[in-house]
Amino acid sequence: MRVLVTGARMWYAINTIRLLARSGHEVFAADSSRLSGGLYSRYLKGKFIYPSVGENSSAFVESVIEKIEELKIDVLCPTFEEGFVFSKYIGRLEGRVNVLVPSYDHITLLHDKYSMTTYARSLGISVPKTALLKDFSLEGCEFPVIIKPRNQRSAEGIFKVNSIGEFEKRCRNLEEDRYLVQEWKEPYQICTTGLAHNGRLIGNVIYHNIREYPESGGIGTCRVSIDCEKALGEVKKIVSDLNYSGFISMDFLHDRINGEYYLVDVNPRMSPGLLIAYNSGVDMVKAYLELANGSEVSVARSPKTGYGTFTTAMEIGWFFSTLFKGKFKNLKGFFKSRKKLKDDSWDVRDPIPFFVMLLSMLNTAVFGPLRGGQTKSFSLGATCDTESLGSEDELIKKKKAV
Numbered sequence: 001m002r003v004l005v006t007g008a009r010m011w012y013a014i015n016t017i018r019l020l021a022r023s024g025h026e027v028f029a030a031d032s033s034r035l036s037g038g039l040y041s042r043y044l045k046g047k048f049i050y051p052s053v054g055e056n057s058s059a060f061v062e063s064v065i066e067k068i069e070e071l072k073i074d075v076l077c078p079t080f081e082e083g084f085v086f087s088k089y090i091g092r093l094e095g096r097v098n099v100l101v102p103s104y105d106h107i108t109l110l111h112d113k114y115s116m117t118t119y120a121r122s123l124g125i126s127v128p129k130t131a132l133l134k135d136f137s138l139e140g141c142e143f144p145v146i147i148k149p150r151n152q153r154s155a156e157g158i159f160k161v162n163s164i165g166e167f168e169k170r171c172r173n174l175e176e177d178r179y180l181v182q183e184w185k186e187p188y189q190i191c192t193t194g195l196a197h198n199g200r201l202i203g204n205v206i207y208h209n210i211r212e213y214p215e216s217g218g219i220g221t222c223r224v225s226i227d228c229e230k231a232l233g234e235v236k237k238i239v240s241d242l243n244y245s246g247f248i249s250m251d252f253l254h255d256r257i258n259g260e261y262y263l264v265d266v267n268p269r270m271s272p273g274l275l276i277a278y279n280s281g282v283d284m285v286k287a288y289l290e291l292a293n294g295s296e297v298s299v300a301r302s303p304k305t306g307y308g309t310f311t312t313a314m315e316i317g318w319f320f321s322t323l324f325k326g327k328f329k330n331l332k333g334f335f336k337s338r339k340k341l342k343d344d345s346w347d348v349r350d351p352i353p354f355f356v357m358l359l360s361m362l363n364t365a366v367f368g369p370l371r372g373g374q375t376k377s378f379s380l381g382a383t384c385d386t387e388s389l390g391s392e393d394e395l396i397k398k399k400k401a402v
Contacts, residue, residue, distance in 0.1 A: 001025045001026070001074045001075060001289065002025070002026045002028065002045075002071065002072055002073050002074045002075075003020050003025050003026070003027050003028070003073070003074065003075045003076075003077055003289070004027075004028045004029070004030065004064075004067070004068065004071070004073045004075070004076050004077065004097075005017050005020070005027060005028070005029045005030075005038065005077045005079060006029075006030050006031070006050075006064070006076070006077070006078045006079060006080075006082050006083075007031060007078060007079035007080035007081075007082055007083075007382060008029040008030060008031040008036040008037070008038030008039050008047070008079075009031050009033055009035070009036035009037060009038065009080075009357075009360065009378075009379075009382060010038070010079050010080050010270075010382075011037065011272065011311050011313070011314070011344055011345050011357060012079060012270055012271065012272050012274045012275065012344070013029070013038045013079040013080070014037050014038045014041060014344075014345065014353050014357075015274055015275040015278070015344055016077060016079060016270075016274065016285055017029055017038050017041050017043055017044065018041065018043060018347065018350060019278065019283075019285045019286075020043075020077075020285060020289075021041075021043035021044075022043075023285075023286065025289075026045045027041075027043055027044055027045060028044060028045055028046045028047060028048075028067075028071055028073065029041065029044055029047045030047060030048050030049065030050050030064070030067070031049065031050070031381075031382070032049065032050055032051060032052050032053060032381035032382060033049075033380070033381055033382070034049060035356060035359065035360045035363070036356070036360075037313075037345070037352075037353035037354065037356040037357035037360070038353060039356075040352040040353050040356050041350050041352070041353050042349070042350050042352070043350060046071060048067055050063045050064055050067075051063055052381040053081060053082045053085060053381060053382055053383065053384050054081075054085075054381075054383055054384040054385065055381075057085045057088065057089070057384065058089070060082070060085060061085060061086070061089045061092055061093075062092075064076075064086075065092060065093070065096060068093075068096055068097045069096065073097050074097065074098060074293075075097065075098045075099065075289055075292050075293065076093065076097045076098070076099040076292075077099075077285075077288065077289075077292075078099070078101065078269070078270075079269070079270045080269060080270070080379075080382050080383075081153070081269065081382060081383050081384040082382065082384065083101045083102075083246075083247075083268075083269050083270075084104075084107050084111070084268075084269075084384045085384050086099060086101050087101040087102060087103065087104045087107055088104050090104070098292040098293050098294070099292055100197075100245060100246055100288060100291050100292040101246050102244060102245060102246035102247075102248070102268045103245070106242055106244055106246075106268060107268045109242075110238075110248075110266040110267075110268045111151060111266075111267070111268060111385075112150050112151055113130075113148065113149075113150050113151070113180060113264075113265065114130065114132060114150050114180055116263075116265075116266050117130045117180075117263075118130075120234075120238070120263050120266075123237055123238065123241060124237075125234050125237065125238075125263050126260050126261060126262050126263065127262055127263050127264070128146075128182045128183040128184075128185055128253070128262050128264065129182070129183040130180055130181070130182045130183070131180065131181050132176070132177060132179070132180060132181075133147070133171060133174060133176040133177070133178075133179040133180065133181055134176035134177050136181040138164055138167065141164075141167075143161065143162050143163055143164075143167075143184075144160050144161060144162045144184040145160075145161050145167070145181055145182065145183065145184055146158060146159070146160055146161075146180075146181070146182040146183070146184055147159050147160075147161055147167075147170060147171065147174070147179055147180070147181060147182075148179065148180050148182060149178060149179055149180075150178055150179065150180060151178075151385045153267065153379070153383065156218070156379075160184065182264075185253040185255060185262055185264075186253070186255065186256070187253060188208075188253060188254045188255075188256060189208065189209050189212075189220075189251055189252070189253060189254075190206060190207075190208055190226070190228055190231055190251070190252040190253075190254050190261065191206070191207055191208070191209060191220065191223070191249065191250070191251050191252075191271070191272075191273060192204060192205065192206050192207075192231055192232075192235050192248075192249060192250045192251075192252075192273065193205050193207075193247070193249045193270070193271045193272070193273025193274060193276070193277060193284075194235055194239070194247070194248050194249070195246070195247055195248075195284045195287055195288060195291075196239045196244045196245055196246065196247075196248055197245050197291050197297075198243055198245055199239060199240045199241075199242070199243035199244060199245075200239070200240075201235060201236050201239050202284075202287050202291070202297055203277060203282040203283075203284050203287055203303075204232060204235055204277075204282075204303075205225055205273045205276050205277035205280055205282060205303045206225065206226055206227065206228045206231050206232060206303075207220075207223045207224055207225045207226060207273055207276050207308065208223065208224055208226050209221075209222070209223050210222040210223065210224060210308075211315070211318055212318075213314045213317050213318045213321065213361075214318070214321050219272070219314065220272055221310060221311050221314040221315050221317075221318050222308070222309075222310040222311075222315060222341065223272065223273070223276055223308045223309055223310070223341075224276075224306065224307070224308035224341065225276050225277075225279075225280045225303055225304070225305050225306065225307045225308055226305055227305045228261070230261050231250070231252050231261055234250070234252075234261070234263060235248070235250055238250075238266070245291075246268065246269075247268070247269050247270040247271070247284075247288075248266065248267070248268055248269075249266070249267040249268075249269065249270070249271035249273065250263060250265065250266050250267070251263075251264050251265040251266075251267075252264065272309070272311070272344075275309050275342075275344045276303075276307065276308055276309050277303055279307045279308070279309065279342055280303030280304045280305070280307045281301065281303055281304050282301070282303045306340070307341075307342075308340075308341040308342070309341055309342050309343070309344040310341050310342075310343060310344070311343070311344055311345045311357075312343050312345050312346050312354065312358075313345045313354060313357035313358040313360070313361045314345070314357075314361055316358060316361060316362070317361030317362065317364065317365045319331070319334065320362070320365050321365050324365075345357055360378065361378075364378045
């Protein structure tokens with residue numbers, strides 16, 4: 001089978017490429033950046049660069065379709081937010097390639113942190129107290145609070161505010177309808193990665209991030225699988241209620257005092273838990289191919305706990321980011337915490353992606369602050385905000401009218 005993996009800069013895209021190739025498939029990869037580790041895997045049959053995902057999504061889709069037809073691709077496997085665009089234009093892909101992505105309505109509901117929070121609360125799922133900035137009142141407010149954008153990823157644009165003065169200073173130039181004010185919860189994060197089909201959870205893994213990049217909070221760089229029936233139940237609740245299909249990843253904050261789990265983010269896409277699941281006995285890549293091709297798959301068995309992964313290239317980025325900021329205490333136990341975990345970026349049989357990813361991490365650690373932040377720098381050209389897709393549709397309609 002000929003499979004195209006997009007979003008090749010993501011380390012879980014590299015994992016996907018390797019797993020597919022070792023199962024005997026012909027694998028192709030693509031991304032908008034040449035500094036994408038997956039593009040340099042020895043397992044590839046071919047690769048290409050596509051336009052920025054979010055700047056002109058229609059042109060992006062057309063460029064991918066051209067390659068799908070040229071390379072005779074059977075299955076398309078998106079790994080990051082390019083999947084949002086494929087969902088928006090799913091009609092253009094039908095009959096050309098097999099792909100499994102969430103419905104666009106589900107993506108817009110879950111990617112928007114405000115609509116997601118409101119929806120989750122309606123299902124009885126615990127969420128932090130949340131209000132749009134434009135509706136928020138400082139009267140009776142207990143600090144600290146969190147300010148976050150409605151449509152971002154990897155903790156991008158999130159900051160903690162400790163006083164009224166700091167709040168007023170931080171929020172002075174923010175667009176009030178695009179930011180949330182949220183109750184502060186201690187950042188003990190529990191994450192999930194799952195694959196669903198027609199409201200049924202096919203496979204799911206739950207894990208805890210030991211470290212994140214940047215070190216102040218963001219993408220997990222070192223993770224271990226755990227058991228959490230509460231989080232699993234909340235994932236199943238949303239999947240069933242929406243009759244959801246596709247990858248789905250959730251982040252919870254665990255209050256270790258009252259024992260509650262608060263849902264703070266839902267990503268309707270693949271996430272780093274993919275290889276944790278595989279190492280724990282749940283092969284979501286195989287299941288994805290079967291579902292995309294219309295085959296039936298059985299519900300996967302529960303993953304084993306205590307298994308995990310670390311991403312060396314990102315761990316090095318975390319190490320130097322922490323070192324440069326002078327947070328030396330955070331470096332304690334750095335190497336000890338990785339025992340019994342597997343590296344999800346280094347492979348002695350496929351070494352080049354590791355070095356490309358390392359170069360990318362070092363680049364964002366040094367120059368990221370000049371480009372709007374480390375996580376934003378890493379994901380430039382790969383992200384897609386649903387708001388921008390709506391604006392693009394309006395612009396196309398106006399041009400046609402003219």
